[in-house]
Amino acid sequence: MKSIQSVPRRFVNAVRRSFRQFLALPLATVLGFVGLNALVYLADRSWSGGQPPTGFAWLGELLGDSAALGSLLTTVASSIITVTSITFSLLLIAVQQGAAALTAQVTDQFMARRTNQFYFGYFVGLSVFVLMTLVTNTGFHRPVFGTTLALLLTTSALCLIIVMIYNTIDQMRPAQIIQFIHGRVLEARAADLDLLARTRRTSRHGWPVVASVCSWESGYVVGIDPTRIGRAVERYAKGAVEIEFDIAVGAYRAVHDPLFRVRCRPGVALEADARASIIDETSAALDYDDGRDLKHDAAYGLHQLATIAWTSVSTSKSNPSPGISVIQALRDVISQWSAGETEAREDASSCVVYRDAAPTVATDALEAVIVVASESIQPQTLAEAITTLAILLRHVGQPTAERLADVSHRALSSLGEHVLTRQLEAALADLSEALLARGFASVSGAVSASTADLAASLGKLNSRSTRVPGTVS
Incomplete structure (x- = not known):
């Protein structure tokens, strides 16, 4: 049961999270349109009394009297609201399809993109602008400048729909989703540091x-x-x-x-x-x-990457491409964070003891991909993960290297599920050399022995459960 004292604070945290994740830019854009409407209203006061401002009489004649302006603004308002509703519905369906193909993490990264936030704010703000301009249209006040600006902004919005649709489709590509989360993980690390x-x-x-x-x-x-x-x-x-x-x-x-x-x-x-x-x-x-924030929680981004990899690599989707992209992203994250584990980044006088968990979460995510690759028997995914271990072992700091060596040793338990493809055999040989060069001789020997056991099954007809019978790694 949640304490009563914590309810207001939790509500404030939820509001802050919603503004950080999505609401800030759309609401700011809408407020910008409201402010623009106020400025244009002051400019349109020069038309009061039927006296057009100098040099703009032609504009008033082009747009017509108050009745014509009202009819035009009504048409524009209904059109932009209808187009906005249909477009947003289609975009949300596209996002839903992307989430079904990968995971719900797609929704998080879609909302977190600044361009998407601006699109939502722009269309809603434009609708508000047109409606406010329509309200100010009276027999005394002719919003000529406001109507002109509404027409220009509506034309821009219709052109923007094409860009928005392309961006949404492009953002639903697994590589783009993973790249975005990867970037947010690196940015969120600043809060950890x-x-x-x-x-x-x-x-x-x-x-x-x-x-x-x-x-x-x-x-x-x-x-x-x-x-x-x-x-x-x-x-x-x-x-x-x-x-x-x-x-x-x-x-x-x-x-x-x-x-x-x-x-x-x-x-x-x-x-x-x-x-x-x-x-x-x-x-x-x-x-x-009640929720985590990708912008300030690096471990949450790593969790999202691991979830995407698990879903796509497993037999649920059997799609190796997103899993390989996740492995490559994790390799970059682990490589960049490794040096920080050995640096003296602490306050020796502090009375708070807090341990760094993010680097361990990153290697655990890589380990999870290796495990699920055995469930779906994807040798190309496993080979990419093994290659990543070998590459990292050659340059990361000692704490990271020890975890990677442990991951390498544990990964051997699932090796018997695979067929020893040439790509996988080369990756295992490279890993054995990297482990030996780094001083993990026993693990290196275990990798070589397991590779030899799996190679003995080549050319023989075995089921998945009996491919390497009696092998204990």
């Missing part, structure tokens, strides 16, 4: 746990404020307490799930009131929400 720079990675040795705090509500933890936590510790137990988090930003917590631990310096007796105040302030420094 900012939090890492204000916290520490390891707890102080010998400091006992004086309190283990569980979640008081359910939802995704979308933000941590280490500054607020630091002020609370400074006020109640300066230099004697540290907060060690069990979670990373983006993690889901159910009620009573572990959240963080309070550690106290040996020999210091922390009073009950001070401990309760620190726990309350630390809990208040966490932001809960």
Whole structure:
């Protein structure tokens, strides 16, 4: 059950997320049209009393009197609203089809694109502009400039429909979807690095746990404020307490799930009131929400990539192309993040202990693609994943290399499901060399041995379950 105190804050977080993900630009565009209408209304006051402004008498004669303007604006308003409704319906159907082909992640990336947000805002804002201009058309006030501008903007909107339809179709291509999410993952990493720079990675040795705090509500933890936590510790137990988090930003917590631990310096007796105040302030420094934000949560983007790869590679879709694109995107992400794992990016004086989870999530996503490739028996997808492991092992930092070596070893369990194609055999040989060069001799030997066992099945008629009988990797 969610605490009553958290409801207003959760609502505020939901509103902020909706504005970050979609609403900000469309609403700003609509407000821009409203402001433009106000300016044009002031300009149209020069037509009041039947006296046209100097040099524009021809425009008034061309558009006609108030009755003609009203008829024209009514036609334009009904037309633009009808076209907008039909176009948006078709676009949403296209998005729905794309989501059915991949996953619901398609909807997230469609809404997050600034061009799509502008399209929605432009058409809605134009409809509002035309309707407001129509309302101001009276026997005394002739909106000649407003009608002229409405005609020009409507013409632009009709031309923009062609561009919008092309962009939507182009955005539904799996490669474009994956590329967009890949870019957002790299951008969201900045929020992770900012939090890492204000916290520490390891707890102080010998400091006992004086309190283990569980979640008081359910939802995704979308933000941590280490500054607020630091002020609370400074006020109640300066230099004697540290907060060690069990979670990373983006993690889901159910009620009573572990959240963080309070550690106290040996020999210091922390009073009950001070401990309760620190726990309350630390809990208040966490932001809960019912959804995750791709813009500020790199792990969420990685989850989306893994979901797309799993859906497309598995027998649910049996489409290797998106899976290979995801593997390539993950290779770039892991490569760019590897150096940061070994850099000293922390505040040694911070009282908050927070561990970096995103790099591990990235390698776990790559591991998931390898597993699902065995379910659908896609040797080309597995070969691409194995090649990625070999390429990364030759240059990534040691923590990343250790995880990749472990992934390589675990991947051997599913190797017996495959046929040893030439592409797969070359990728496994390259991986064995990369592991050996990096110092993982035992894993390298296991890869070579498994490759030899699978090669022994070539030329023999075996079912999927008996291709490599008795092999234990």
